[in-house]
Amino acid sequence: MALVNEHFLKLPNNYLFADIAKKVNAFRTTHPKADVISLGIGDVTQPLCPSVIDAMHRAVDEMGAVETFRGYGPEQGYDFLREAILKNDFLPRGIHLDIDEIFINDGAKSDTGNIQELIRWDNSICVTDPIYPVYIDSNVMIGRAGVQEDGRWSNVVYLPCTAENGFVPQLPDCRVDVIYLCYPNNPTGTVISKQELRKWVNYALKNDTLIFYDAAYQAYIQDPEIPRSIYEIRGARKCAIEFHSFSKTAGFTGVRCGYTIVPKDLTAATLQGERIPLNPLWNRRQCTKFNGTSYISQRAAEAIYSPKGKAQVKAVIDYYMQNARNMLASFRSLGLTCYGGENAPYIWMRTPGSTSSWQFFEELLYGAHVVCTPGVGFGPSGEGYVRFTAFGNHEKTEEAIRRIEKWIR
Numbered sequence: 001m002a003l004v005n006e007h008f009l010k011l012p013n014n015y016l017f018a019d020i021a022k023k024v025n026a027f028r029t030t031h032p033k034a035d036v037i038s039l040g041i042g043d044v045t046q047p048l049c050p051s052v053i054d055a056m057h058r059a060v061d062e063m064g065a066v067e068t069f070r071g072y073g074p075e076q077g078y079d080f081l082r083e084a085i086l087k088n089d090f091l092p093r094g095i096h097l098d099i100d101e102i103f104i105n106d107g108a109k110s111d112t113g114n115i116q117e118l119i120r121w122d123n124s125i126c127v128t129d130p131i132y133p134v135y136i137d138s139n140v141m142i143g144r145a146g147v148q149e150d151g152r153w154s155n156v157v158y159l160p161c162t163a164e165n166g167f168v169p170q171l172p173d174c175r176v177d178v179i180y181l182c183y184p185n186n187p188t189g190t191v192i193s194k195q196e197l198r199k200w201v202n203y204a205l206k207n208d209t210l211i212f213y214d215a216a217y218q219a220y221i222q223d224p225e226i227p228r229s230i231y232e233i234r235g236a237r238k239c240a241i242e243f244h245s246f247s248k249t250a251g252f253t254g255v256r257c258g259y260t261i262v263p264k265d266l267t268a269a270t271l272q273g274e275r276i277p278l279n280p281l282w283n284r285r286q287c288t289k290f291n292g293t294s295y296i297s298q299r300a301a302e303a304i305y306s307p308k309g310k311a312q313v314k315a316v317i318d319y320y321m322q323n324a325r326n327m328l329a330s331f332r333s334l335g336l337t338c339y340g341g342e343n344a345p346y347i348w349m350r351t352p353g354s355t356s357s358w359q360f361f362e363e364l365l366y367g368a369h370v371v372c373t374p375g376v377g378f379g380p381s382g383e384g385y386v387r388f389t390a391f392g393n394h395e396k397t398e399e400a401i402r403r404i405e406k407w408i409r
């Protein structure tokens with residue numbers, strides 16, 4: 001008899017975006033003529049830029065000729081891409097990485113979920129709240145999160161991020177083994193200053209804590225003072241693993257490519273206290289369970305670092321950030337309280353009065369035919385907030401803004 005991993009059964013079977021889709025479908029059935037605009041799900045809408053498309057076409061042609069065909073690539077990724085990352089994302093900010101510290105992935109979601117295989121099942125984990133659900137759910141699956149009570153997992157330390165603390169989480173008041181940080185943040189759209197991030201690195205060094213740092217939205221940072229990588233902070237090489245993705249940077253959500261940094265200075269302890277470097281462990285894990293990201297995707301990613309590619313990618317990010325500015329200006333002029341949206345493609349809105357997240361979601365859907373994401377779906381501290389994304393096209397976003405203005409007035 002094969003025994004099932006019962007930890008899976010602890011996962012709540014309602015997935016946020018499935019619940020939203022159900023409610024939107026119910027609305028559509030009763031209002032078949034209504035044109036619903038979604039500012040909900042966190043997916044991009046603009047096509048891949050021409051430099052990326054050209055690179056993909058060239059790579060496809062290479063795959064079609066016997067002289068240039070490529071089979072399995074290196075599990076860690078091709079050097080042409082790792083070198084481009086090193087030269088463009090890190091060296092200009094004074095960060096020196098070894099090429100072996102960069103692991104090309106098939107998107108950051110897999111690696112933010114898989115990375116916890118490197119640590120024992122009984123480590124304590126800590127998250128900021130609200131949060132990207134993958135961090136907790138991947139720990140639930142291996143039995144590290146405990147049991148769920150009132151929307152909280154018993155073995156997870158939650159650090160609330162709310163208007164009351166300006167979305168700056170307090171350091172935990174106890175020792176924890178692992179902390180997940182995500183900046184710019186999904187869902188709140190807020191960022192962390194160098195000074196604040198330094199506190200986390202210092203905490204981690206002092207308490208022997210491992211930081212998993214998700215930088216999926218770093219390309220949206222407009223303010224040059226905001227760190228784009230945790231390695232801008234001295235000492236982070238000894239305590240942090242960082243995740244990057246080309247999904248939001250360059251519209252790769254359907255292409256699949258990103259990268260993970262595992263510094264060689266980073267170690268974790270055995271029960272006997274011996275320090276084990278994590279870089280070779282991750283390399284071993286990848287070689288055993290991963291056969292690399294497709295050559296075509298990696299050539300596509302390389303193209304965003306060419307001068308033309310950089311300009312084209314920036315233009316798309318500017319396009320989305322214009323949506324964010326328009327939404328912020330409108331919502332604020334309506335007297336609504338909003339956060340984020342300045343260095344990230346998300347706006348985190350406080351629901352008016354004591355309206356709950358789901359209640360506001362339904363009122364907005366029925367009143368303005370616009371879909372947002374209920375904040376409580378990202379964790380208990382998200383109650384009383386909703387998330388709007390800037391990933392729509394201009395026309396639809398403008399139309400949604402007009403409808404919300406009319407509805408609120």
Ligand SMILES: *Cc1c(COP(=O)(O)O)cnc(C)c1O
Pocket residue numbers: 042106107108109110132182186214216244245246247248252253257258
């Ligand atoms: C979108 C997103 C990612 C990236 O996911 P991919 O698998 O690279 O598409 C990672 N982290 C967060 C917080 C995200 O919102």
